[in-house]
Amino acid sequence: MRRLLAWLGVIVIVLGIILGVLDRVGVHYAEQQVAKNVSTELASRNITSAPPEVTITGFPFLTQVAAGNYDEIQLNLRDLKGGTLPLPLLQVHAYDVRATVEGLRNGTEKAVATLVNGTGTLSYADLVEVSGLEGVTLIGDGSVLRVTGNAGVAGQLKGAAKVTVVDGKVRIQVTELTASNLAPIAQQLVNTYKDRLARTFEIPPLPFNMKLQSVNPAPSGLEISVTAKEVELG
Structure with missing residues (x-):
C-alpha cells in the first residue's frame, strides 16, 4: 500500500x-x-x-x-x-x-x-529641445513644473509652469518666470522664453x-x- x-x-x-x-x-x-x-x-x-x-x-x-x-x-x-x-x-x-x-x-x-x-x-530634455531653448532645465515636483537655467544677458532664470491636457495634447502654461537681470533687454528675452514654453505639445499617435x-x-x-x-x- x-x-x-x-x-x-x-x-x-x-x-x-x-x-x-x-x-x-x-x-x-x-x-x-x-x-x-x-x-x-x-x-x-x-x-x-x-x-x-x-x-x-x-x-x-x-x-x-x-x-x-x-x-x-x-x-x-x-x-x-x-x-x-x-x-x-x-x-x-x-x-x-x-x-x-x-x-x-x-x-x-x-x-x-x-x-x-x-x-x-515624456522627457524634459526633449521638451526643451523642441522648444528651441538653450540653457534651460525643467523638473517636476509632482504638481508644478519648475523652470531654471541661464538665459545669457537675462542671467539666471527661475519660474514655474502648470501642465494640463487640452484636446488630447499636453498644454504647458507658464505661471511665473523671472530673471536675475532686470534690464529691459533681459525682460524681452524672458518673454521669448515664456512664449516658447507656454504652448501645446503633441504626443505620438x-x-x-x-x-x-x-x-x-x-x-x-x-x-x-x-x-x-x-x-x-x-
Missing part, C-alpha cells in the same frame, strides 16, 4: 511538471501571436514603434485558454514617434481580454480587451484608440496616463 501511494505521488508530481511546462509553452505561443497581431495593427495605423513586448499574466494559463478569457495582458511599446515629443516607452495593461489561441493563430479572431490603461514618461487622460510633472519626466474601453488588440 505504501509503495502504491509512493508511485501515485510520483505520478502526480510528474503530471504537475508536464502541465506546468505545457502551461508556459502555451503562454509563450499566445504572447507571440498577440505581439504579431499588435505589430500588424500598429503598422496599419502608421504608428511607429519597436516590436511590442507582450506578457500574459495569470496562472494557470491553460484554464484561461479553455475559457477564452485572460485576466490581463501587458504590452510594452517602445520608441513611439510621430508627435511633437517622442515617447520612449508606453506601458499598456489590457484587462479582461477575450480571445482563443486558435482564433489568434488562424486570424479569424482578434483579442478584445474590456479596459486598456497605459502610462508613459496612440494605439487602440487610447486617449490622453492626464499628465503629471514628476521628477523623472512628464508622466502621461491614457485609456480606452472595448479595444481590439489586433
Whole structure:
C-alpha cells in the first residue's frame, strides 16, 4: 500500500511538471501571436514603434485558454514617434481580454480587451529641445513644473509652469518666470522664453484608440496616463 501511494505521488508530481511546462509553452505561443497581431495593427495605423513586448499574466494559463478569457495582458511599446515629443516607452495593461489561441493563430479572431490603461514618461530634455531653448532645465515636483537655467544677458532664470491636457495634447502654461537681470533687454528675452514654453505639445499617435487622460510633472519626466474601453488588440 505504501509503495502504491509512493508511485501515485510520483505520478502526480510528474503530471504537475508536464502541465506546468505545457502551461508556459502555451503562454509563450499566445504572447507571440498577440505581439504579431499588435505589430500588424500598429503598422496599419502608421504608428511607429519597436516590436511590442507582450506578457500574459495569470496562472494557470491553460484554464484561461479553455475559457477564452485572460485576466490581463501587458504590452510594452517602445520608441513611439510621430508627435511633437517622442515617447520612449508606453506601458499598456489590457484587462479582461477575450480571445482563443486558435482564433489568434488562424486570424479569424482578434483579442478584445474590456479596459486598456497605459502610462508613459515624456522627457524634459526633449521638451526643451523642441522648444528651441538653450540653457534651460525643467523638473517636476509632482504638481508644478519648475523652470531654471541661464538665459545669457537675462542671467539666471527661475519660474514655474502648470501642465494640463487640452484636446488630447499636453498644454504647458507658464505661471511665473523671472530673471536675475532686470534690464529691459533681459525682460524681452524672458518673454521669448515664456512664449516658447507656454504652448501645446503633441504626443505620438496612440494605439487602440487610447486617449490622453492626464499628465503629471514628476521628477523623472512628464508622466502621461491614457485609456480606452472595448479595444481590439489586433
